[in-house]
Each structure stands twice: as C-alpha cells, then as structure tokens.
Amino acid sequence: MSDEPGDGSHEPHVACGAEGAARARIALGKPPPELLERLFATLPIRDTRVIVGPQVGEDAAVLDIGDRYLIATVDPITFVAEEIGWYAVHINANDLAVRGARPAWFLMTLLLPDGQADETLLADIFAQVRDACGAVGATLVGGHTEVTAAVGRPVLAGTMLGEVEKDRLVTTTGARVGDAVLLSKGIAIEGASILAREFGGRLRARGLDPETLERARAFVRWPGISVLPDAQAAVAASPVHAMHDPTEGGLATGLWELAQAAHVGLCVDGDAIPILPECRTLCKALDLDPLGLIASGALLLTCPQTGVEAILGAWASRGIAGAVIGAVTPPDEDCRLRWHGSEGRLPRFARDEVARLFDEGRQVPTA
Numbered sequence: 001m002s003d004e005p006g007d008g009s010h011e012p013h014v015a016c017g018a019e020g021a022a023r024a025r026i027a028l029g030k031p032p033p034e035l036l037e038r039l040f041a042t043l044p045i046r047d048t049r050v051i052v053g054p055q056v057g058e059d060a061a062v063l064d065i066g067d068r069y070l071i072a073t074v075d076p077i078t079f080v081a082e083e084i085g086w087y088a089v090h091i092n093a094n095d096l097a098v099r100g101a102r103p104a105w106f107l108m109t110l111l112l113p114d115g116q117a118d119e120t121l122l123a124d125i126f127a128q129v130r131d132a133c134g135a136v137g138a139t140l141v142g143g144h145t146e147v148t149a150a151v152g153r154p155v156l157a158g159t160m161l162g163e164v165e166k167d168r169l170v171t172t173t174g175a176r177v178g179d180a181v182l183l184s185k186g187i188a189i190e191g192a193s194i195l196a197r198e199f200g201g202r203l204r205a206r207g208l209d210p211e212t213l214e215r216a217r218a219f220v221r222w223p224g225i226s227v228l229p230d231a232q233a234a235v236a237a238s239p240v241h242a243m244h245d246p247t248e249g250g251l252a253t254g255l256w257e258l259a260q261a262a263h264v265g266l267c268v269d270g271d272a273i274p275i276l277p278e279c280r281t282l283c284k285a286l287d288l289d290p291l292g293l294i295a296s297g298a299l300l301l302t303c304p305q306t307g308v309e310a311i312l313g314a315w316a317s318r319g320i321a322g323a324v325i326g327a328v329t330p331p332d333e334d335c336r337l338r339w340h341g342s343e344g345r346l347p348r349f350a351r352d353e354v355a356r357l358f359d360e361g362r363q364v365p366t367a
Contacts, residue, residue: 029355030248033260057172057261059095059245068163071101075247076157079294079354080194083220084156085128087190090226091247091296092160093136097231098243098299099171101164103136108143109157117147125154136228138162170235175242175262179302181326184230184315185223186274187251187290189297193219194354195282206285216278219297223321227299230320234299237314238307244300248352252291254300255326256335256348265329268346270339272325286357292349302328 026035033056040054051069052062060073073095077087085108093103108129112121122145133140138160196203196216203213219225227245234240242262246254251273259266275290283290303311308324315322329336335346351359 027351027355028359029351032350033257051169052171055261057244057257059098059172060101062099062169062171068165069099069101069169071096071099071162071164072159074157074159076155078155079358080197081153082197083128084154085125086132086220087225088156088158089129089132089136089138089160090224090228092158093132093138094225094227094245094247094296096160096162097226097228098245098301099162099164100168100231100235100240100243101162103138103160103162103228105141105161106133106138107141107159107161108145110143110145111151111155112145112147113151113153114147114149116153121154125156136226168235170240170243172242172244172258172261173263175258175264175302175328176304177264177328177330178305179241179328180305180308180324181255181266181268181328182234182299182301182303182308182311182322183251183274183325184227184234184299184301184320184322185297186276186279186321186323187246187298188279188293188295189219189223189276190225190247191250191290191293191295191352191354192216192276192279192282193225194294195286195288195357196278199286199357203282203285208281208285212278212281216282219276219278223297225297227297229318230299230315230322231301233314233318233320234301234303234311237310238303240301240303240307240311242302246295246298246300248294248355249349250290250292250295250352251298251300252347253349253352254295255346258300258302259331259335262328263331265331265333266326266335266346267329267333268326268335268337269324270337272323274321274323283353288353288356289347289349291347292353294352294354 045053049064060071063070075091077084096103196213244254244258312322337346
C-alpha cells in the first residue's frame with residue numbers, strides 16, 4: 001500500500017444474512033458499524049431524559065438533568081501501554097469536547113497484568129491521570145484498580161462526565177449541506193505516536209532515523225492528542241454545526257461516521273488533508289494508509305462557509321494549525337475523495353491500520 005491517502009482498497013467485508021453475520025469473525029479493533037447499528041437497534045431507550053443514546057458516529061451520551069445536559073463517555077486504551085493514564089484522560093475528554101462540553105469528572109478501571117505490576121508502575125499511572133486531569137480541568141472521582149491474569153499488559157478504561165448548556169450542545173448529526181469541513185492540526189497524531197512507541201524495533205530495522213521516531217513518540221504531548229482547546233476556540237469563534245473526534249479507523253472512518261450520523265454526503269479534498277511528515281514516513285515504512293490510522297488529536301468539524309475564516313483565525317491565534325478539507329454535500333452524492341485531479345469514493349477501512357498490524361501475528365510490537 002502507498003503512503004498516499006485513499007487508494008480505496010479497504011472496503012470492509014460484511015457477511016450477508018443472519019447466519020453469516022453470526023458466524024463471521026470480528027477482527028481486532030472496532031466491530032463493523034453495520035453490526036453495531038443492528039445491536040443498538042435492539043436496545044430500547046426507556047428514559048425520556050436520554051437526548052442522545054448509542055449511535056454510530058456520536059461520541060458521547062447526552063442526558064437532560066434540568067437546566068443543562070450531562071455528557072458521558074467511556075473509552076479504553078488498548079493499543080499502547082506507555083503513558084496510558086495521559087492517553088485515557090485526554091481521549092475521553094475529547095469525546096466531551098466535541099459536544100461543546102466541559103470535562104468535569106473522571107473514573108477509571110485500571111487492569112494490571114499479574115507478575116508485571118509493582119508500586120512504581122501504579123504510582124506512575126496515577127501521576128499521569130492526575131496531570132492529565134489537571135490539564136483538562138477534570139477531577140478523578142473513583143474507579144477500580146486490579147492486578148489480574150486476564151490481561152497481558154496494562155489496560156485502562158476511562159469514563160468522563162461533564163456538562164454543557166443546552167443552547168451550546170454540538171452533535172455529529174448537525175452537519176448541514178453546504179457546510180465547510182475543517183480539520184485541526186493534522187493526521188495522524190495518536191497513530192504515529194503509537195507506531196513509534198510500539199513498533200520502534202521494526203521501524204529502526206527499516207532504516208528510520210532515531211530523531212523521526214522520537215518526534216513521533218512525542219506527538220502524544222505535542223502537538224498533543226487533546227482536541228479540547230481546538231473545540232473551545234472553534235465554538236467561541238463561530239457557529240459550529242457538527243464536531244467529531246476521528247479515532248479508531250482514522251480520518252476516513254471519522255468522515256464516514258459524520259456523514260452517516262448527519263445523513264449527508266461529503267466531498268473531501270485529499271490534497272488539502274494535512275498529513276504530518278513523521279506520520280507519512282512511518283506509514284510508508286510499514287505499508288499503511290494514513291487515512292485509516294487512529295487520528296486522535298485532530299478535530300473534525302463542519303460550519304457555515306461564513307465561519308471558516310473566524311475559526312481558522314481563532315486556531316492560529318492559539319498556535320493550532322487548521323485546514324479546510326472539503327464540503328458537506330447532499331446524501332445522494334455519497335462520500336467522495338478528490339486526489340491529484342481524480343475523484344473516487346472515499347475509502348472505508350474495515351479496521352484501523354494499527355489494529356491490522358497487531359492482528360493475526362502480522363507484527364509483534366517491539367520497543
């Protein structure tokens with residue numbers, strides 16, 4: 001595979017019929033969105049205070065608690081063990097940020113592998129959680145910590161709660177035909193950091209220089225995996241119709257999720273997508289597509305064309321890079337990718353490119 005985005009070779013296979021679906025193997029990573037939709041449809045919403053429940057493309061639940069909304073999300077960290085506490089807080093805070101909400105309360109379930117856990121490791125993870133909570137303005141309010149033989153490396157599942165005024169709620173479903181599609185920072189911040197941290201040995205063997213690997217490792221801190229400043233600056237500068245956090249499955253999956261949630265099409269300019277140089281280099285070395293690489297740290301949003309300059313200016317004033325990468329189109333126009341003068345369907349990835357490395361013994365992560 002090329003390091004250039006979007007060759008369209010990742011259309012997921014979906015088994016046909018109930019029997020086929022029941023027997024189909026679910027690959028490492030997120031289950032197919034079609035399967036999740038079917039499962040969500042079996043879960044009735046019995047409480048009228050649930051404003052947004054489980055839905056493909058929506059980042060967090062929205063609950064009516066009177067004069068404002070309570071926003072709730074949960075996300076585990078499984079691809080990386082280093083700085084797992086920092087990752088967990090920011091990844092969960094991102095899901096609230098794209099709702100326009102303020103992170104407030106964090107809970108964590110921390111599972112440590114038997115035989116590898118010690119007081120130093122536990123203290124280090126708690127310090128990461130403490131520092132990350134301080135960075136997003138949240139407080140650790142509880143959770144569960146356990147040493148168990150059920151995991152082979154640390155796993156941290158976080159839950160973040162926060163609040164937003166009712167007139168400031170943003171959802172993925174809000175994208176409107178004619179909106180501009182903006183992306184902050186670039187891709188793939190989290191993915192490149194994971195590759196450098198977990199597959200460093202393979203990358204060094206393929207000739208990557210230590211400086212490139214070290215810069216990519218540091219992406220978790222700079223430009224950083226948090227989109228909270230990006231979201232706060234955007235909603236303060238202009239009306240924002242939709243925001244989304246492109247995580248597992250990369251930018252391409254985030255764009256498909258946005259289109260699916262809002263029942264719209266998209267026209268994406270591949271030449272305008274900012275691919276970080278380190279990410280491009282690592283993806284080329286490992287034969288990965290940057291569009292399908294877990295992309296936490298980049299904020300995807302849609303806004304009226306009249307708000308574009310205000311948002312880009314607000315980001316620039318805070319040292320946040322940004323780009324217009326496309327436009328929202330009618331649903332019958334599907335999701336299209338323009339690239340080097342040609343146009344085709346935006347690629348869909350059956351699973352994240354990092355998951356593809358981990359799966360089926362294709363690659364053993366080495367530090």
